[in-house]
Amino acid sequence: MLFTTERADFDLIASWVKPDERVLDLGCGDGSLLKRLIAERGAHGYGIEREEAGVQAAIAKGINVIQGDLEQGLSGFDDGTFNHVVLSRTLQTVRHTERLLSEMLRVGREAVVSFPNFAYWKNRMAVMRGRMPVSEDLPYEWFDTPNLRFFTLLDFESLCKKMQLVIRERQVLDEQGKLITEEPNFLGSLAVYRLGR
Amino acid sequence: MNVGRAMSIGCVVPQRVHFTAPLVLKSGAVLPAFDLRYETYGTLNAAKSNAILVCHALSGHHHVAGYYAGQPDNIGWWDNIIGPGRPLDTERFFIVGVNNLGGCHGSTGPADINPATGQHWGADFPVVTVEDWVETQARLADHLGIEAWAAVIGGSLGGMQALQWTLSFPDRVRHSLVIASAAKLSAENIAFNEIARQAILSDPDFHGGNYYVHGTRPLNGLRLARMLGHITYLSDDQMAEKFGRRQRPGAGSYSFDVEFEIESYLRYQGDKFAGLFDANTYLRMTRALDYFDPALAYDGQLTAALASARASFLVVAFSTDWRFSPFRSREIVHALVHNGQPVAYAESSCPHGHDSFLMDDAYYHAVVASYLQRIIL
Numbered sequence: 001m002l003f004t005t006e007r008a009d010f011d012l013i014a015s016w017v018k019p020d021e022r023v024l025d026l027g028c029g030d031g032s033l034l035k036r037l038i039a040e041r042g043a044h045g046y047g048i049e050r051e052e053a054g055v056q057a058a059i060a061k062g063i064n065v066i067q068g069d070l071e072q073g074l075s076g077f078d079d080g081t082f083n084h085v086v087l088s089r090t091l092q093t094v095r096h097t098e099r100l101l102s103e104m105l106r107v108g109r110e111a112v113v114s115f116p117n118f119a120y121w122k123n124r125m126a127v128m129r130g131r132m133p134v135s136e137d138l139p140y141e142w143f144d145t146p147n148l149r150f151f152t153l154l155d156f157e158s159l160c161k162k163m164q165l166v167i168r169e170r171q172v173l174d175e176q177g178k179l180i181t182e183e184p185n186f187l188g189s190l191a192v193y194r195l196g197r
Numbered sequence: 198m199n200v201g202r203a204m205s206i207g208c209v210v211p212q213r214v215h216f217t218a219p220l221v222l223k224s225g226a227v228l229p230a231f232d233l234r235y236e237t238y239g240t241l242n243a244a245k246s247n248a249i250l251v252c253h254a255l256s257g258h259h260h261v262a263g264y265y266a267g268q269p270d271n272i273g274w275w276d277n278i279i280g281p282g283r284p285l286d287t288e289r290f291f292i293v294g295v296n297n298l299g300g301c302h303g304s305t306g307p308a309d310i311n312p313a314t315g316q317h318w319g320a321d322f323p324v325v326t327v328e329d330w331v332e333t334q335a336r337l338a339d340h341l342g343i344e345a346w347a348a349v350i351g352g353s354l355g356g357m358q359a360l361q362w363t364l365s366f367p368d369r370v371r372h373s374l375v376i377a378s379a380a381k382l383s384a385e386n387i388a389f390n391e392i393a394r395q396a397i398l399s400d401p402d403f404h405g406g407n408y409y410v411h412g413t414r415p416l417n418g419l420r421l422a423r424m425l426g427h428i429t430y431l432s433d434d435q436m437a438e439k440f441g442r443r444q445r446p447g448a449g450s451y452s453f454d455v456e457f458e459i460e461s462y463l464r465y466q467g468d469k470f471a472g473l474f475d476a477n478t479y480l481r482m483t484r485a486l487d488y489f490d491p492a493l494a495y496d497g498q499l500t501a502a503l504a505s506a507r508a509s510f511l512v513v514a515f516s517t518d519w520r521f522s523p524f525r526s527r528e529i530v531h532a533l534v535h536n537g538q539p540v541a542y543a544e545s546s547c548p549h550g551h552d553s554f555l556m557d558d559a560y561y562h563a564v565v566a567s568y569l570q571r572i573i574l
Contacts, residue, residue, distance in 0.1 A: 044537055052560050059541050060567040066542040076531040
C-alpha cells in the first residue's frame with residue numbers, strides 16, 4: 001500500500017473540486033487526498049478502501065472511509081450521490097475495468113481517473129532494452145506489482161469512445177509532476193482525466 | 198493507544214438509581230417508577246463532555262468491565278475493550294454501563310415485585326422496546342449530569358440502541374458506534390427468536406410467565422433457547438475447528454446421550470445460562486430485537502429515518518457473522534452516505550461469527566481505538 005502524502009495528480013484533482021461538493025475517492029488508502037479536499041476545498045468526502053491498514057489510518061484521520069472491495073462494484077450507493085468519483089492510480093489494478101468505470105458514472109456525475117501511461121518514453125526505452133519499466137509512476141518490479149493492466153493514453157481513450165464516455169478534460173504529467181502539453185502519449189508519465197456521460 | 202500499558206479497570210462497584218416520574222412505554226403501558234442498575238468507569242470531566250454509554254445485547258448487563266471485590270473471576274462482559282490504555286480508555290473517558298429495563302441483573306424487570314399488586318410482575322411486565330431503553334438511559338444521563346454523550350456504543354442489540362440514540366435524542370449523542378448490528382432484523386432472524394421464545398413458552402414450568410409464584414422456572418425452555426441462539430452466534434468454520442466431529446469418551450453407544458463434543462458444549466452453555474438468566478427477560482429482549490425498525494414510520498425508507506441524526510457514525514461488521522451479516526451493516530452505511538452524513542465502516546475478518554464483537558480482535562479494537570481517539574472532548 002502506498003502512503004504517499006502528496007501525489008502529483010492531487011493538485012489537479014483538488015483544483016477541480018468546488019466547496020460543498022461531494023467526493024467519493026475509490027481506493028482512498030489512508031485518506032490523504034480526501035483530507036486535503038476537505039481542508040482546502042471544503043468538500044464532503046467519502047472513501048472506499050480494501051486494506052485494513054488504510055482503513056484504520058483513514059479513521060484515525062477522521063475520514064469517512066468505507067471498507068470494501070472495488071471489484072464488488074459500488075452496489076448500495078445510490079445513483080448520482082456524488083459530484084466527483086475519484087480513482088487515483090488504481091484503474092490499472094482493477095480486473096473489472098469497464099464495470100467500475102460505469103459504476104463511477106452511475107453514482108457520480110463526474111469520474112476523475114488517473115493512471116500511469118505505459119507508453120511514456122522511459123517505459124518504451126525500458127522495453128526496448130528488454131526490461132519491464134520501473135519508474136516514479138510504475139514503481140514496482142514485474143513480480144510484485146499490484147498492477148493487472150498496462151495501457152496507454154490512446155488505449156484508454158479508445159475504451160472511453162467504445163463506452164461512450166465523454167472526456168471533459170485531460171491533463172498529462174511527467175515524472176516530476178510537470179504538465180505536458182506536447183506529445184502527451186510519449187512525454188507523459190501520468191494521465192488525469194475528467195469523464196462524464 | 199499505548200497497548201503496552203493497557204490493563205483492566207480493576208475493582209468496580211455497581212450502583213442503582215430510582216426514578217419516580219412515570220415512564221410511558223412505546224406499547225402504551227405505563228411504569229409508575231423503576232430502578233436502573235449501572236456501573237461507571239473513569240472520571241467525568243468538568244465539562245461533562247467525555248461520557249460514553251455502553252449498551253448491552255441480549256444477555257448482557259451493567260457489569261461491563263472490571264471485577265467485584267472478592268470475586269476476581271466475575272469479570273465484566275466487555276472487559277477487553279475498556280480500561281486504562283484500552284480502546285475505551287478510562288484515562289480519557291467516563292464510561293457508563295447499564296442494565297436495561299426488563300432485565301434480570303438489578304434493573305426493574307419481570308422477576309421484581311410489582312408495587313401495585315405485591316406480586317412478582319411476571320407476565321404483567323410490559324414488553325419493552327429499544328426506544329424505551331433509550332428513554333430510560335436518557336434519564337440516567339440526566340441523573341449523572343450528562344447533557345450529551347461523547348459516544349454511545351453497542352454490539353448487536355446494543356448497536357440498535359446506539360443507533361436509536363441518534364434518532365431519539367439527536368442533540369445528546371455526538372458519536373454512535375454500531376457494531377455487528379442491523380437497522381432491522383431479517384425474517385430469518387425473527388424466526389430464530391420465535392423458536393427461542395416457543396421453547397420457553399411451551400415449557401410446562403413457564404406457567405404463562407408467572408412461574409415465580411409456582412416455585413418453578415422454565416429452565417428447559419431457556420436452555421433450548423440459549424442452545425439455539427449460541428449456534429447462531431458462532432461461525433461454521435469456527436465450530437468445525439473447535440469441535441469438528443470429535444466424540445466424547447465412551448461414545449458409540451447408539452443412544453441419545455452426549456456423543457459429540459459439540460453436544461456437550463451446547464448442553465453446558467445452555468445449563469449455565471438457564472441457571473443465571475430469567476426467561477421472562479429473555480422473551481422481552483428478543484421481542485425488542487424483532488420490533489426494532491426505525492424505517493417503519495418512513496415507508497421503509499432508512500435514509501428518511503436516519504436523516505434527523507446529527508451524530509457521526511462508526512459502523513463495524515464481521516465477515517464471519519451470519520446472524521448480523523456485514524450486508525445489514527452496509528445498509529446503515531449506505532443510507533448515511535446517501536444523506537451525506539458522516540460515517541466510517543470497517544469489516545473485520547475475525548473468525549468468531551456474531552460473537553466476534555466481544556473478542557479481542559486486533560484490527561477491530563484498533564479501529565474502535567482510532568475512532569475514539571479523534572473525538573474532541
